[in-house]
Amino acid sequence: MSHKYSGGCAHIHTHADHDPIDNHTCHCSVCKGVTGQDTTHVVFFKHGDVAVDNEAGLKRQPFNANNPDGPLELCICADCGAPIMLDDKQSRIRVIVPNLMGYDDQIAPAPYHAFYDPASGVPKPSDGRPVYEALRPDFEWPAPS
Structure with a gap:
């Protein structure tokens, strides 16, 4: 069976048949540290919308080394180490980084920039997309699934 996103x-295979609830270019220091990218295309799905065919094969670790008790865990394949x-952990969202997690160009480009910090010294993005110091103002966290 084919899926909208996979x-x-x-x-370990993941898929979603519903559209993401958020899609942004992230400028946060945690994403930079974990991915090694200057900016990261980040996509949020409702937790229950992303299915995983082999959850027992996931190795989990804190996403933010400076906040190991934070809500997000980076899940990698225990066999090959792929993200x-x-x-x-609160079962609100599952996050996909398309270019690192096998989704490549299945997901539309990010319509805005999130977590831009003017104090970082990096020039403010000037590509015409909105730039925020957090998630877009109308974003609402979904209820746990």
Whole structure:
């Protein structure tokens, strides 16, 4: 069966049949540190909208090393080490980084910039997309699933 969105690795497959609830270019220091990218295309799905075919094969670790008790866990494949998703311990969202988690160009480009910090010294993005110091103002966290 084909799915609207799918990714993962050879050992663990993920998919979603519903559209993301948020899609942004992230400028936060945690994403920079974890991905090694200057900015990261980040997509939030409702937790229950991303299915994982082999959750037992996931190795979980804190997403933010400076906040190990925070809500997000980086899930990687225990066999090959591929990043699979970020999982929210509160069961609100699952996060996909398309270019690192097998989704590539299945998801539309990010319509805005999030977590831009003017104090970082990095020039403010000037590509015409809105730039925020957090998530877009109308974003609402979903209820846990």
